[in-house]
Amino acid sequence: MxxxxxxxxxxxxxxxxxxxxxxxxxxxxxxxxxxxxxxxxxxxxxxxxxxxxxxxxxxxxxxxxxxxxxxxxxxxxxxxxxxxxxxxxxxxxxxxxxxxxxxxxxxxxxxxxxxxxxxxxYVSNHIDLPAWLITPQLCETAVDLTYKLITRVLGIQFRPGKCQEVNLLSTNRMIAGMDFSGDATVRYLLSVSEGLQKTIAKAILKEDDVETESDEILEDTVMEFVNIICGNVVAKVSQSGTNLEITPPVTIHPPQSGLPVPDGYRGLLFPIHVSDGEVMELGLLIKQ
Amino acid sequence: MKKVLVVDDSLSVARQLEKIINESGDLVCVGHAKNGAEAIKMNHSEDPDIICMDMNMPGMDGLTALRSLVVLDKTVKVVMVTSLGGVGDKFTEALKLGAKSVISKPFEAENVVNILRSL
Structure with a gap:
């Protein structure tokens, strides 16, 4: 799988x-x-x-x-x-x-x-992306595999929202991030609300109840989910000759005001609408 | 009972692997190292038969540790467990360095146990 x-x-x-x-x-x-x-x-x-x-x-x-x-x-x-x-x-x-x-x-x-x-x-579907992107294949693969692994690993239904360019990523329970480097420099960010953090923890730990788990473990499971997605993205794009490296995942707790897109980067946001009102967002920060 | 050392910076993956190994009946997890350097130390102190090791870890990564382990201990069998398993170059490098197998994440318990038992 x-x-x-x-x-x-x-x-x-x-x-x-x-x-x-x-x-x-x-x-x-x-x-x-x-x-x-x-x-x-x-x-x-x-x-x-x-x-x-x-x-x-x-x-x-x-x-x-x-x-x-x-x-x-x-x-x-x-x-x-x-x-x-x-x-x-x-x-x-x-x-x-x-x-x-x-x-x-x-x-x-x-x-x-x-x-x-x-x-x-794992064959990519078409995803609408802005014309200015210099790494459309990487971004399309990252978004597509995120959707596919949400379905396969987490087993939840969702509706992908329209891609938008942003200067600020909204506050949420936590954000797990990983950096792609090599043929492209892109930061992958997945932000999740509290309920989705627990859904991810259940799927990664293969447990029915995670209520007693520590914050450290709950955050670690989201980082591991991001690690799985990004590793599979690197494998997928390597099939067409794009060489990327990834660093271990990190957790980010954004301030109330949100997480600004750093200078020299442009930010893309992909809202992921989950049925029970929980919030998940995929952000890609693309170095210009 | 084959003794298995788990090496992964992720607490959740280490816990999942430990559970799979201990529930197998014929494998036992003897410890958890969080990076390659710890893995080398624990290979000496715990003397495992098998090491299940992540490739992408902070500090000493899995492939660097694998290079050392195959020189330091000719008997221990190393299996890489990684989200980068599908990258052809990484897979090949791991096998060339002496890994017995590469398991891609997300993994299935049955697959992990079958591979460890076959070593």
Missing amino acids: AVKFFGQFLVEQGAVTNESLLYAIELQERTNLKLGEMAMAMGYITAQDIERAHAAQLSKDMKLGDLLVDLSILSPAQLQEVIDRQKATHLFIGEALVKVGALTPDKLDSCLAAFKADQAP
Whole structure:
């Protein structure tokens, strides 16, 4: 019941062993050349050219390929040729497992079908987001997986509200937050009222009654719920090449006046309407 | 009885894992460490057969602790329990470093017990 990558799914299903998966990954690493390595293998650039481009990357925020063109080391046509060759020779993990003899082609097909079915609940739905967003895929995935995990983990019904840009996040019982860094810098915030905090605690602790639990435990369960959501977001966006890191979750007790969006960030609020009047809000603070 | 050490900065996850382990009948939780450094100390003092460890913790994280544990103790079996299990690079890194398995959060009790029993 989580976002997985195909190799992990195969190990969990007992279709391949850890050892054969690692063997296939090693084959993938030898076969799937990085852009610079591929350009070198095709005779377009030298190791010194890559070093020059890497040095230039320290002062220019550009991808290696674009930088090689910018430095006139590669022509745009050569860059496209290198990218096309990379795509044409890319070895997927399933193919690598067949090549190392860990799976037959037929077994690979049936495992892929089972994997698609297992991961179908995590395929993103369209969510309306503002046009200025520089990280729409991350934000869409974060919102979508929040909705899906509220349903699956908490087992509660809700109605998602319309996304709004805000300068202040409203006061609530507590806010649990986590920071995404790497290819994007975004702070994820989930604010919950007292009743929802207990609902989350029941689901995370798998207990029917949490009335005697300490505030520390109740807050910890909300942080853990946010940790589960954010970990699954990182896994989901990594499937399309976005690399993110997360830090451990934190609890924030906002002042009565609300939590202001920090300078250099823009704030998006997604109200989550829960049937019995409890309040939940998802906030995303996006660094500009 | 296999002895299991739980390593997680989250009190609620540690409690949940402890309950699953102790209710299994053939596994027993011998302690709870809150980060990688504590895990290394408690591996020495409690001598567990298995360590169930979170990847993303403040202080020494799970993968750093795993690197040390596999050098310091050739017999202990480490299973990573993490919300980052679905990240291919993290999953692969954990296996390469010597983890026996990676369990993704949210987890099911039955899945956790089955994996621990199989070690």
